[in-house]
Amino acid sequence: MKALMYGWEFPPHILGGLGTASYGLTKGMWECGDMDITFVIPKPFGDEEKHFARIIGMSQVPVCWRDVSREYLQERIGNVMDPDLYYRLRDHIYADFNYMRTNDLGCIEFSGRYPDNLVEEINNYSICAGVVARTIDYDIIHSHDWLTYPAGIHSKQVSGKPLVIHVHATEFDRSRGKPNPTVFAIEKDGMNNADHIICVSNLTRDTVIHNYGIDPAKVTTVHNAVTPLTPEQLNVPEHKSKDKVVTFLGRITMQKGPEYFVEAAAKVLKNNPNVRFVMAGSGDMMNKMIMLAAERGIADRFHFPGFQRGSQVYEMLKASDVYVMPSVSEPFGISPLEAMQMGVPSIISKQSGCAEILDNVIKTDYWDIDAMADAINSIVTYPAMYNQLREDGLAEVNQITWDKAGRKVIDIYNKVLGR
Amino acid sequence: MKAICFYFQIHQPFRLKRYRFFDIGNDHYYYDDFANDDIIERIATRSYIPAAQSLLKMIEESEGKFKCALSITGSALEQFEQYVPDMIDLLKKLATTGCVEFLSETYAHSLASLADPEEFISQVEAHKAKIKELFGQEPKVIRNTELIYSDEIAPLIGSMGYKGIITEGAKHILGWKSPNYVYAAATAPDVKLLLKNDKFSDDLSERFSNTTWDEYPLTADKYINWIASTPAEEQIVNLFMNLEVFGDFQPRETGIFQFLEALPRFAAEKGIEFITPAEAVAKLKAVDTLSVPFPMSWSDEERDVSAWLGNKLQKEAFEKLYSVSERVRLCDNRLLKQDWDRLQAADHFFYMSTKTSHAFSPYETPFEAFTNYMNVLADFIVRVEEQYPMSIDNEELSSLLTTIRNQEREIETLNKEAESMRKNIEHFNEEHLLREKQAEAEAAEKAPKVAKAPKAAKPKAEKAPKEKKAPAKKAAAKKEK
Helix, strand or coil: CEEEEECCCECCECCCHHHHHHHHHHHHHHHCCCCEEEEEECCCCCCCCCCCCEEEEHHHCECCCCCCCHHHHHHHHCCCCCHHHHHHHHCCCCCCCCCCCCCCCCECCCCCCCCCCHHHHHHHHHHHHHHHHHHCCCCEEEEECHHHHHHHHHHHHHHCCCEEEEECCCHHHHCCCCCCHHHHHHHHHHHHHCCEEEECCHHHHHHHHHHCCCCHHHEEECCCCCCCCCHHHHCCCCCCCCCEEEEEECCCCHHHCHHHHHHHHHHHHHHCCCEEEEEECCCCCHHHHHHHHHHCCCHHHEEEEECCCCHHHHHHHHCCCEEEECCCCECCCCHHHHHHHCCCCEEEECCEHHHHCCCCCEEECCCCHHHHHHHHHHHHHCHHHHHHHHHHHHHHHCCCCHHHHHHHHHHHHHHHCCC | CCEEEEEEEECCCCCECCCCHHHCCCCCCCECHHHHHHHHHHHHHHHHHHHHHHHHHHHHHCCCCCCEEEEECHHHHHHHHHHCHHHHHHHHHHHHHCCEEECECCCCCECHHHCCHHHHHHHHHHHHHHHHHHHCCCCCEEECHHHCECCCHHHHHHHCCCCEEEECCCHHHHCCCCCCCEEEECCCCCCEEEECCHHHHHHHHHHCCCCCCCCCCCCHHHHHHHHHCCCCCCCEEEEEEEHHHEECCEEHHHCHHHHHHHHHHHHHHCCCEECCHHHHHHHCCEEEEECCCCCECCCCCCCCCHHHHCCHHHHHHHHHHHCCHHHHHHCCCHHHHHHHHHHCEHHHHHCCCCCCCCCCCCCCCHHHHHHHHHHHHHHHHHHHHHHCCCCCCHHHHHHHHHHHHHHHHHHHHHHHHHHHHHHHHHHHHHHHHHHHHHHHHHHHHHCCCCCHHHHHHHHHHHHHHHHHHHHHHHHHHHHHC
């Protein structure tokens, strides 16, 4: 079966969980066999893994005809695209886009990030998708998250092939219930046009059904999974301090509930001074959190190391005794699974999608700082609790593999295609 | 002659309230009174009371042919007394029929038999006293918590004078043997074992209302026929289950009460009688000894103790709890002892199990159960420490306590001695005084001319009444006491 997938991020250049999940799922589907996947992203860097999917970068898709030689192409974009594919794409330009700002190859430039003119970039992505959809051969279209829904709809209109959209998050999660109307409209349009909708958790599925008014019959949950860690990731240097370390790792934004973590920390420190708290990451609420920690008088035990990249994440986890994810609304939340892979006991909010599939974690309501503080204290005080969660958690998370999720997605494809 | 031996279990733990770590040292009340009240009242209404009424009816209608045994934990009895006193009355009524035998067990439904023999014995004694006080019976047969039994436990029970133990007929222990005989304990040949017939017991407790079961619906007629068609030489069928089976596990609308009440009639038709455990132990001979090297129970597919002590959390909590047992026994604070009892309930450990579903757990996860329990236990241990500092080890403390107690006794004997000495002295003084007076009188008669003599006698005469008054006061004080 041939699938055309639209995504926004792809490892190793990722900004959040979306890239990790798209990558894992694609690889998992490939492992199930008999899948030919074309994965389209805004801007490839050339160092992506390519053996399980063909990667096309929108920033190399021509929308205006330019006469360029093979040698020039090879030199210019050879690391990310085969010149033959460029010529084939060029043969399928479907309208005159010369009014747009294009480069010497007739391509639109993409940042591949989440810039301020994001809506414009989404639109451009959809324009390029028209070319891709006319060029390559596929049975089904699969759009990851709202940024690529317009591209998916466009492709469906061009080819008549069924569209599956994958909801990794909704605007309701990101905005704590006050959605941006533009984003909501794009999401709603995508859902209306989709032949089937895949959600990363039942929590998200409920949001899609109730807040977007979608027929439950065409919404299915496929929980995310994790990719096994490499030996390099597992064997990062260990920095153990003599104090117990409790870690929050993620964007410091409203959605992630950082203030509940600070409040719980204050409760723990009142009775148990030998604990340190770390809030790693960056975000628009960071300064507010620094203020709050100072206000609670725990700044000497509460640390903000900033954004962690690459192996720093694993070093951070390895140095931790407890991982906390107090998200107010988390469609899935892959980070506690990564913490469990590193053998760190995790506390997650019941409002996280991953709570639906995890047993060997502690689940609290995000607002219940008493319960959260109690759980933190229990893990750092009782070795039995730590070891039980650590060992059984590791065993559990190793069973959550992408090929199982991939299998479910393939089943959905077959259903949609009537096979 | 074939006989059915029914035994029904009643137990409710004192569930703990939500107890956070910052409550440690501040709040010493641990129980969720609302939940405990609510649950026992609900189950009593749904199950215990109608079931007990059914039993009473069966005894009356069969004119005493129907017999059974009940085992009720101390914590359940305490809760009945507090929340459902009607149930106590009903149980007393059952006791007076003479057809219901009350069994011994651990007062707190504890796992003490696995950790602390001394504690186990004292709990069984406490439970025995409670049964005697409420129902006027002295139990002859014992069932350990959750039917836990092993070779190690048997001699312990034998030493307490019990003639029989009720336990599980686990397949891995019996092998080809049948549970429908009386066995003797391998390590205590005088103690007989009554083994639960899993098949027939679970037909009621688990399968009765299962519509997908190929024997559904189960009628009393069919059930008694099954029992009657077991080999003729098998003399006893032990049906052991929780009383909640009637009305709670199998709701009233499944017809379980009618089924139960119909049993004596069909049993009589087939010539099957009912027998209590004590009668069975007295009448029937053991066909063989049974060795159980590792503890077994009536729980789960494994029939072992892993439901309570299977994972790290449970083991840690269990060890922490019994690490202070000796210390608690040295204390004499009543409230502390009550909490000690209630914290030992096996239920707390069951809630921490990670292997089964938690149908009865008040907690959402085993981790929550562990955290809550450990917080309570931490506070409890702080209180134990407050009684006697932990810096002194148990042996030293115990010897110090004996010294103190011995000293008390010594002081008492010395006091008594001092008292009698004082009395002697007073006696002596009085006599002495009398003699002196006599001597004086004589002297006065003999030599009235001596001028000095009255002068010397005068002060002594003045003293005498004073001394006489003092002992009189003391005697009065003693009478008041």
